[in-house]
Amino acid sequence: MKILAIETSCDETGICVISKKDELLEVSGNALSSQIELHAKYGGVFPAMAKRAHAAKIIPLIIEALLQANLLAEELSSFGETYRTEIENLCTKETEMIEPLISFFNTYAKPDIAYIAVTIGPGLEPALWVGINTAKVLGKIWNIPIIPINHMEGHIITAALEKKNEQIYKINKLENTLSLLISGGHTELVLEETLLDYKKIGQTRDDAVGEAFDKVARMLDLAYPGGPKVSAYAQEFRDTHIKNPFTLPRPMMYSDDYDFSFSGIKTAALYLIRDLTNNKERELSHDEKIAIACAFEDAVIDVLKHKTKKAIEEYGVQNLIIGGGVAGNTRLRKLFTESFEPMGITLFFPEPWLATDNGIMIGVTAFYMVTAGKIKTSAPENLVADGNLSF
Numbered sequence: 001m002k003i004l005a006i007e008t009s010c011d012e013t014g015i016c017v018i019s020k021k022d023e024l025l026e027v028s029g030n031a032l033s034s035q036i037e038l039h040a041k042y043g044g045v046f047p048a049m050a051k052r053a054h055a056a057k058i059i060p061l062i063i064e065a066l067l068q069a070n071l072l073a074e075e076l077s078s079f080g081e082t083y084r085t086e087i088e089n090l091c092t093k094e095t096e097m098i099e100p101l102i103s104f105f106n107t108y109a110k111p112d113i114a115y116i117a118v119t120i121g122p123g124l125e126p127a128l129w130v131g132i133n134t135a136k137v138l139g140k141i142w143n144i145p146i147i148p149i150n151h152m153e154g155h156i157i158t159a160a161l162e163k164k165n166e167q168i169y170k171i172n173k174l175e176n177t178l179s180l181l182i183s184g185g186h187t188e189l190v191l192e193e194t195l196l197d198y199k200k201i202g203q204t205r206d207d208a209v210g211e212a213f214d215k216v217a218r219m220l221d222l223a224y225p226g227g228p229k230v231s232a233y234a235q236e237f238r239d240t241h242i243k244n245p246f247t248l249p250r251p252m253m254y255s256d257d258y259d260f261s262f263s264g265i266k267t268a269a270l271y272l273i274r275d276l277t278n279n280k281e282r283e284l285s286h287d288e289k290i291a292i293a294c295a296f297e298d299a300v301i302d303v304l305k306h307k308t309k310k311a312i313e314e315y316g317v318q319n320l321i322i323g324g325g326v327a328g329n330t331r332l333r334k335l336f337t338e339s340f341e342p343m344g345i346t347l348f349f350p351e352p353w354l355a356t357d358n359g360i361m362i363g364v365t366a367f368y369m370v371t372a373g374k375i376k377t378s379a380p381e382n383l384v385a386d387g388n389l390s391f
């Protein structure tokens with residue numbers, strides 16, 4: 001059983017082929033194109049620009065992933081031409097994809113794929129539609145069922161993968177689990193008491209953690225995406241200093257719920273910088289920058305850890321999954337492990353290269369649903385992008 005998966009929710013175009021290998025899964029094809037350089041120039045992701053970049057890359061990446069998986073045989077025909085009207089009707093908003101799609105169907109035979117999995121949300125809707133319309137075209141023309149996937153569920157399941165080697169993984173089927181999802185667009189705590197049954201118990205009321213990292217990065221003249229760079233600054237400070245002259249607030253840390261707020265920490269960093277530089281009359285020194293990065297990272301991790309601990313205790317969960325781009329943060333990994341392992345909690349972090357968005361997370365989630373007998377396919381005409389899709 002093979003699954004072709006498509007991810008285009010934000011700024012990474014990810015395509016992969018997942019195959020079943022005994023009871024394990026094999027990543028037999030994986031192609032990823034990042035738009036980071038494009039968005040770095042503007043300090044953030046612009047949906048229309050992201051959409052165009054996805055549309056330009058998606059078909060070459062599908063070819064690349066299918067070739068890696070040995071699933072593409074050249075078979076020159078006018079198969080694509082036959083479906084021209086259908087393709088044109090499905091890609092009215094992505095007209096740049098029409099000719100490459102026709103040429104693709106004219107060049108290659110139908111691959112041996114059982115399902116197509118595609119992210120339907122949450123994310124940037126124009127970007128999501130590129131993946132969804134591609135899945136519709138492939139699904140319709142090849143007559144292959146489509147599995148719609150929630151991007152955040154992808155982060156959860158990917159974090160719990162057990163690596164056998166670079167290609168082979170085992171899915172940990174977990175119950176009694178809490179997931180802390182921390183990315184550029186989301187910060188949420190999700191409970192999974194029974195298999196694949198999720199309940200969101202808390203979320204950010206304003207900025208997502210990754211977004212706050214990116215905004216503070218910009219204040220420190222660091223390029224998008226700033227999370228890893230702010231974290232490297234923070235570590236440089238810890239390695240070279242003993243005491244931080246700055247502290248930043250920890251909003252909502254003791255509130256009686258599982259919600260978060262990060263815009264206050266970010267604003268406090270902004271005011272601190274404004275005071276230090278006398279309203280931009282001078283530049284921040286490098287020492288000040290790394291101290292602010294450290295104060296910011298400490299505050300954020302403190303809040304995340306506190307709320308996670310409260311939820312673990314209240315719900316009595318056994319497993320803790322940390323998913324999403326910020327789960328790649330080294331400091332967070334260290335402090336979470338030190339806090340929760342002694343409580344007898346089993347922690348799951350994604351492989352660093354699978355923490356940020358990719359196609360594998362979508363394929364793996366579909367694979368999990370199929371093998372757990374919980375598969376939900378969707379007719380192509382019913383597939384819709386949902387930017388705010390939630391648990």
Ligand code: KG4
Nearest residue numbers: 183184185210225227325326328329356357
């Ligand atoms: O999950 P992801 O790739 O995309 C979204 O779905 O948002 O997460 C990207 C976010 C960015 O905001 C990036 O700055 C942040 O994750 N990030 C980090 C680290 N690596 C990525 N933040 C803090 N520390 C990191 N090491």
Ligand code: ZN
Nearest residue numbers: 183324325357
């Ligand atoms: Zn993500």
